[in-house]
Amino acid sequence: MLRFExxxxxxxxxxxxxxxRHDFACGAWxxxxxxxxxxxxxxxxxxxxxxxxxxxxxxxxxxxxxxxGAAKARLAYAPDECPAYPFMTxxxxxxxxxWAKRCSVSPEVLGIVERFGLARHLGxxxxxxxxxTQKKLMLAAAWIGTPAVLLFDEPSxxxxxxxxxxxxxxxxxxxxxxxxxxxxxxxxxxxxxxANIIEFDALCASTIHA
Numbered sequence: 001m002l003r004f005e006x007x008x009x010x011x012x013x014x015x016x017x018x019x020x021r022h023d024f025a026c027g028a029w030x031x032x033x034x035x036x037x038x039x040x041x042x043x044x045x046x047x048x049x050x051x052x053x054x055x056x057x058x059x060x061x062x063x064x065x066x067x068x069g070a071a072k073a074r075l076a077y078a079p080d081e082c083p084a085y086p087f088m089t090x091x092x093x094x095x096x097x098x099w100a101k102r103c104s105v106s107p108e109v110l111g112i113v114e115r116f117g118l119a120r121h122l123g124x125x126x127x128x129x130x131x132x133t134q135k136k137l138m139l140a141a142a143w144i145g146t147p148a149v150l151l152f153d154e155p156s157x158x159x160x161x162x163x164x165x166x167x168x169x170x171x172x173x174x175x176x177x178x179x180x181x182x183x184x185x186x187x188x189x190x191x192x193x194x195a196n197i198i199e200f201d202a203l204c205a206s207t208i209h210a
Contacts, residue, residue, distance in 0.1 A: 001026060002046070002149045002179045007055035009041055016041050020055070020203045024149075028175035030190040031183045033200030039183040040080070042203075043151045046181070047077035060148040073101045076142035080154040082134040086127025090118060090137050093126060094144065101145035112140045115166045132158045139167060143174075150174065152182040156189040168192045 002024040009017040016038040031039045044050040046057060048064060048071075057064040062071040088096065094113075098105045113119055116136040126134055135158050142150050155171075156164055171180050171193040184190050190197065 001060050002181065003058040004046065005056050007042070007045060007057070008053045009038075009045055009050065010053055017045065017052070018204065022198075022203050024179045024181060026175065026177055026179060028171055028180040028190075028193045028195040029182070030195035030197050031181065031200050032197050037200050039200055040153050042200075043077065043153050043181070043183060044079075046149075047075060047151050048072050049077065073103075073145060074148045076144070076147040076150045078135075078138045078142045078150075078152050078155060080157055082126075082131070082138045086125060088126055089123055090126065090129070091122040093137060094122075094141055097141045097144045103145045105144060106146075109140060109143050112143055112166075112170065115170075116140055116163055132160065132163070135159065136163055143170070147178065149179045149181070152180070152184075154184055154186075155182055156184060156186045164189070 003022070005021045007017050007020040008015065020042065031042070033039055041050065045052045048068065057071075059071040060074045062074070064071045085093065085096075094105045094109065113122070116139070118133070118136055118140060121129060121133055121137070126137070129137070139152075139155060142152070150171075155167060159167065168189065174180055175193065175195075180193075180195075182190075182195070
């Protein structure tokens with residue numbers, strides 16, 4: 001459901017990703033590797049946030065370059081640091097994500113909002129929310145549009161105990177019929193969601209560390 005080949009990315013002449021390739025089937029997958037190796041960069045490239053220097057990506061059988069709109073509609077991405085628009089309310093952010101994916105905010109997503117305790121924050125501007133609340137909002141938004149591939153960068157960071165338990169349950173359930181690829185240093189969390197551990201270096205023997 002998620003495949004990439006020959007991905008490369010450099011910043012200022014320093015190569016971060018070099019000839020990465022892999023094919024992910026349904027399930028939860030946890031990228032493991034030291035800080036600075038390129039895990040976050042890879043997730044941003046796969047999400048279409050950062051343009052690669054070379055390579056190809058397929059999401060649910062669709063090429064990102066040939067049908068990027070359709071492919072991105074089947075993707076969800078939640079970064080470690082939330083880029084929420086400060087003057088947009090929580091509900092406006094959910095509606096914006098749904099608009100971008102040409103769908104609506106489903107009752108399932110609103111149920112996730114309730115489980116995260118976010119209902120009372122939907123009328124609050126994102127800039128006035130705590131970082132933890134913003135994180136939960138971005139995670140809830142990841143379920144909009146029934147994505148086939150969900151990409152998470154350190155998803156358990158900044159979550160309280162209750163929110164962490166909710167996210168574990170959500171990922172464990174979602175990974176039965178979708179790809180959930182995450183970067184995490186939280187091995188207890190990765191184990192709790194039943195994630196398969198994949199070493200970043202295993203994506204390509206010739207990976208150059210950043």
